Amino acid sequence: MLLKIEVAVSENISSTERGKLLENIGSEVLSVMQYDVTEEVRLTGMEVDLLAKHRLSGEVIYVECKAYRQTLAADVILKLHGAVSFKSVSSGWLLTTGDLGKDAKGLVSEWELKDPTERRKLQFYTPQRLIELLVGSKIVCDPNKLIKPNGYLYANETYLLLTNFGRFWATPTVDVSAGINQNVLLFDAITGNPITDNKIIKDISSTDTSLKELNWVSASSKCSSTLQDIKSEMQSIVSVPASDHWSDYRPARPQDFVGRKQVISDIYDYFDKVRCQDTTTRLIAIKAPSGWGKSSILLKLKSISSSKRNKKKIYFYAVDSRAAVSRRYAELAIIKCFKNAIEEGFVEKPKNDLRLGASSDPFSDPSLQELLESLSKNKKTIVLFFDQFEEIFAKQELAPLFNELYSICTSIDSLQENIILGFSWKTDGTIPQDHPAYHMWQGISDSRREFSLTPFSPSEVASALTMFTKELNQTINPQLKRILSDHCQGYPWLLKKLCIHVYKLIKEGYDQSEILGKSLNISELFKKELEELPSNELSCIQKIAADSPAEFFQIEENYGGDTVKSLINKRLILRSGSRLILYWDIFRDYVLTGKVPQIPVSYIPQSDCRRYLDALKYILGKSTITFEDLGAELKVGDGTTDNIVRDMIMMGSSESSRKKRTLSSLCATEQESLIALHRFWKSHVVLRSLISNKGSGFEVTYDEIKSTLKEVYSTSQFAEKTWDIYVKRTVEWLAAIGIVIVNGNYISHIPDSSAKDISIKPRTNVPRFSGNFFGDAPPPVVLEVIQLIASGQNSKSELTKNGKRNSIYVLKELNMVTESNKKLELNLIGDIDYTKWLATCVLKTKNIEAVISIIKSAKDIKTKEIGTILAEKFGYSWSDATKARYGSALSVWAKWVTNLPVG
Structure with missing residues (x-):
């Protein structure tokens, strides 16, 4: 018989009074052993529960009382040892109602190997030993002599309950059909007689005992059968559902599963380590937001476990927790998992019928001890996974289930046997901190191994689309494939939804070219599903x-x-x-x-914003235009036109018919178009990452934006020239729609930007946001403007009217001025020479650094050649005339700054 002890009190009992129940029984034991006891003594620098002095020998002992349910940590023992040594008492005793944790067990085992004289300094009374001490001291009766009524199958464990109503023995009874504890009978702890007073039974059952959720019955009542209830609850233990075919929204069948190779390999490596006892972790979690394939991975893991290679090593059983109907769900799932493993020949059936102990020690029954010993001996592991477990936290009647499961988790962690308990846990949900589910999840955080799912990589998206091609039984149009890849953003659920939507349209007779021109808006797809009902x-x-x-x-x-x-x-x-x-x-x-998850946009437009805005301006007010009309209007070729059309579809401005090569606007007005653009860029992953890393209202350089781009698109292998183009294009877009302001090499975020504050400007008026210094005005003129602004002549319009526009632009490129209410202000703190300040700012620019280096290596080089080298180095799309102009301007600045007197 397994003996346990619990301090169980009513809701209105304070923690101080709770602790006294264990201290009181400790005092009684010590008194029987000829000790005089002082309670709650304050010694120098520490508090002790009990201090006892032997009446004959004068020996003084320090007694620590721990009324715990959870296992004890090692530091309790270390603290006790330190107190005994420091205070020079004869001995230290630990009285605990909770079992020792694995580290504490190790310390106790090590201590009890010492010689008797040394060992006597610390004595540990764990639940079994403490009860033996109480029985030996005649404080409680022997639980083996309880007067138990016939008609029940009694569990292997018996509990001594120390309550504010008295002391009682409590014995659970087992439901034969399910193999779990069902009822509990109460006995007087002194006499061993069964308790028949219903009021006392009700009082004890209302305390916070771990047996609270069982059915408390009087020994005088007739044994009642709960077979029907158990059968009903057993039906709630169902496996994770799998789809019937590829286009089913349920978790993917193993044959339809794609990607996740590394995480599956890592999980199986972990299973193998448990099997071979190479790890102490027995709890596992697969974490990801909704729709990222947690359930599909479980089905894949089950399939791998059933393979010829693994079926004698790993038994994998996954249940859908959303079917849970009672707090006994976890216990029933364990029993069903083990029974299935036995029926399928994975492990031999124990000599006795399979029975589960209480949730605090579920594997205490001899039948399970035999099963676990067999697993260890044969290097086999059973894995039980609870899928969608956090989904049931909203069901108030199931709140006790989380407490039960927490106890089971701690028991499995302590056992260190070949059994793994797993959870798939949704990371985009929230659980109140006062809910048992939160306590359970946080409580086992240090004891579990976690595997997190990431969005699909480009190669995983490609694999999924290859499978889609096979299901479709026709080649997917490359442009449609690219649109599906762009739209899904790497989200598995979104890719599946979009593919199934396209699949249905094609089966209904739509041509792929007809689908190409439509923006695949997920909200619209959900909306359509509901509207058709x-x-x-x-x-x-x-x-x-x-x-x-x-x-x-x-x-x-x-x-x-x-x-x-x-x-x-x-x-x-x-x-x-x-x-x-x-x-x-x-x-x-x-x-x-009415909302779908926020999906950050990762698409980078293929056309520059000026051409796009020109196209947007042209299409507004027209019902339909052809691709050829658009290309002719913008004076661009077919390839560029196709890029602009693709951008307009991806950014939600238009839809097209690729088959007819026509384009139509989705927005009736210019303001609607700008709102769509603004929404697109506000959701863009680059902007979100900058805000996340730098804070709202950030100020960054072009190089910092490049670093962010490389981090966001870490799987992309672009040349440096391509990265520079994407940086430039991203900044131009963000600036054009008012989300950032560009001052020279600095980009400043506008947190409260709104589409109402911007308009589609003619192409010629769209500023060039290059983030580079090109020397548009010569040094003397720029210095003159600095002096004018410093003297108070800072009206932008007046300076522009007087021919200083290019100088103003130079100062902005160098981040030397700020514009506010059409007034210019120098970004200068303190007293500094304007020439030195200008030179310092210019020397920091990459173009000047490059030109100085070029001139040093070839003194007689022509200015056009300098422009050509710069264009090649930094990816500038310059004509020959532009190369000559900028080569000349930058050469002037490079010579000016290098010829300035030192100091």
Whole structure:
């Protein structure tokens, strides 16, 4: 018999009074052993629970009382040892109601190998030893002599409950059909007689004992059968559902699974380490937002475990937690997992019927001890995974389940046997800190191994689209493939939704070229699904979303079997055990809120903003234009026109018919177009990353933006020239729609920017946001303007009118001035020579650095050649005339700055 001890009190009992219950029983034991006890003594620098002095020998002992449910950490023992040594008492005793953790067990085992004289300085009374001490001292009766009524199958463990109502023995009884504890009987701890007083039973059952959720019965009552309840609850243990075919929204079948090779390899490596006892971790979590393939990975892991290579090593069992109906769900899942493993021949059946102990020590029964010993001996591992576990936290009646599971987790962690408990956990949900689910998840954080899923890489997206091609049984148009890849942003759920949408359209007879020109807006797809439902099915969907997971029979009763059947056939709802859920968490959230998850945009436009805005201006007010008309208007070729059209589709401004080569605007007005553009760039992953890393209102350089781009697009292998083009293009766009301001090499974020503050300007008026210094005005003229601004002649319009526009532009490029209310102000702090300041700023620019280097290596080089070298080095698209102009201007600046007197 396994003996346990718990301090169990009513809600209104303070923690101080709770602790006294254990201290009181400790005092009684010590008194029997001829000790005089002083309680709650304050010694110099420390507090002790009990200080006892032997009446005959004068020996003084220090007693630490720990009324714990959880396992004890090693530091409790180290602290006790330190106190005994420092205070020079004869001995230190530890009385604990909680078992020792693995590190604490190691310390105790090591200590008890010492010689008797030394060992006597520390004595440890863990639950089993403490009860033996109490029985030996005649403070409680022997639990083996309890007067138990017939008709029950008693569990292997018996509990001594120290309560504010008295001391009692409590013995759980086992439900034979399920192999789990079902009822609990109460006995007087002194006499061993069964308690028949219903008030006392009710009082004890209302304390915070770990047996609270069991069915408390009187020994005088007739043994009642709960077989039907257990059968019903066992039906809630269902496997993770798999899709029937590729276009099913449920988790992917193993044969449809793509990608995640590294994380699967890492997980299996971890399984193997547990199997061979090469790791002490027994808890695992697969973490990711909704729709990133957590359930699909579990099905893939099960498939790999069933392979010829692994089927004798790993038994993998994954359950859909959304079907849970009671706090016993975790216990029942463990029993079902083990029974299935036995039935499938993975492990031999124990000599005795399989039984699970209490959640605080579920593997204490001899049947499970035998099973675990077999796993260890044969180097086999059983993995039980709870999928969608966090989904049930909203069900108030299931809150105790999380406490039960926490106890099971700590027990598995302490056992260090060949069993792994796993969870797939959604990272984009929130759980209140006062909920048991939060306590459970945080409580096991140091004991679990975590594997996080990332968005699909470009190669994984490509693999998924290759599979889509096979299902479609026709080659996907390369442009359509590129659009699907761009739209999905690497999100597995979004890629699947878009592919299934395209798949259905093609099966309905649409040509791929007709689909090419449509922006694949996920909100619109969800909206369309709901709009096509009759009112009764829509109401049913909304109710299931609100109650998810919803009771099948209740929904069927309220909305009719035909409605439920129709929604199941449409794959919009799924049945999991006795519960109903929507086919996707993301779809459920859309039904409830009308919103889809925020999807950062990662698409980089292929055309520059000036051409795009010209195209936007041209198309407004026209119902439809041809690609040829657009190309002729912008004076560009077919390739550039196609890029502009693709950009307009991706940024939500237009849609096109590739088959007819026509383009039409999705926005009726210029303001609508700008709002669409503004929304696109506000959601862009580059901007979000800059805000995340630098803060809202950031100020960065072009090089910092390049670093951000490289970080965001880490899987892309672009040449430096391409990176520079993308940096320039991104900044031009952000500046053109008012999200940033460019001052020379510095880009400043405008946190409260709005589409209302901008307009589509003619191409000639769109400023050049290069972030470089090109020397548009000579040094003496620029110095003159600095002096004018310093003297108070800082009106931009007046200076421009007097021919100083290029000098103003130079100062902005160098970040030497700031414009506010059409006034210019020098960005100068303190008293400094203007010439030295200008030279210092110019020397920091990459163009001047390059020109100085070029001139040093070839003194007689021509200015056009300098421009040509710069264009090649930095990727500038300059004509021959521009090369000559900028080569000359920058040469003037380079010679000026190098010829200035030192100091």
